[in-house]
Amino acid sequence: MSNKEFRTALIQLLVSSNKNENIKRAVEFISIAAKNNAKIISLPECFNSPYGVKYFPEYSEHIPDGETTKALANAAKENKVYLIGGSIPEREDDKLYNTCIVFDPEGNLIAKHRKVHLFDIDIPGKITFKESTNLSPGNQLTIVDTCYGKIGIGICYDIRFAEMAALYQKKGCHMIFYPGAFNLTTGPAHWELLIRSRAVDNQLYVAAVSPARCMDADYKAWGHSSVSNPYGEIVCKAGSGEEVVYADIDMDKLNEIRTNMPYLNQKRADLYEIKEF
Ligand SMILES: NC(=O)CCC(=O)C(=O)O
Secondary structure (H helix, E strand, C coil), rough: CCCEEEEEEEECCCCCCCCHHHHHHHHHHHHHHHHHHHECCCCCCCCCCCCCCCCCHHCCCCCCHHHHHHHHHHHHHHCCCCEEECCCEEECCCCCEEEEEEEEECCCEEEECCCCCCCCCEEEEEEEEEHCCCCCCCCCCCEECCCCCEEECCCCHHHHHHHHHHHHHHCEEEEEEEECEEEEEHHHHHHHHHHHHHHHCCCEEEEEEEECCCCCCCCCCCCCCCCEEECCCCCEEEECCCEEEEEEHHHHHHHHHHHHCCCCCCCCCCCCCCCCC
């Protein structure tokens, strides 16, 4: 495969309350995905800790000197892959963040995305979640320059904000990764709809990577890690359990879709515009 065609792998990890075990299993799955020829591998949101505000302080780490950063750097280097490290609770000074770290195939930390839109919702009788209880939002968008092109990074709730994805497209991204953990209320309603919408809006590949569902956990993840192509077709999709799913990315296909339907160049900047950050 050339750099215009490459395989990506989404690791739908079953996250437990044992942090060391979570990291170890993530590293094992990275090696399996690399053996299956994946060049860009992603973990899910909050993969080293159960997802919940009460867990964030205990499981949080400094980046880059924490154990998770070191383990992922080694895994990227040993397997010679780009690694999108899902997210982990990050501690800096007296603040906590929900943070995605990205590594190149030499194991260098090349990006750090702090979730910019915190997940604060209250659907009575269904789900209440308030990340802002103890997390602070990130204040920057994140684009990673790779030998496979530019990749935008968002974390879960970030996928709901169409302008963010539009900016990534405007700045040259051909793919956006969203490590995420939707739930049993919003997952069936919106997970796939949002993945496909961001892909069609911007004519790019969208990958969304969830933890596996654990019915004993406080927060029950929807699962269904998926990739949409730029035409809005789901090209791979996990079930709800632990598994790795793969998608073959094809930049010629993306370019063909953009040529056939050139609506990205037909925007009315005289009427509306996405401002650059
Ligand atoms: N972890 C999250 O940000 C969850 C977002 C979510 O479930 C949603 O519906 O949005």
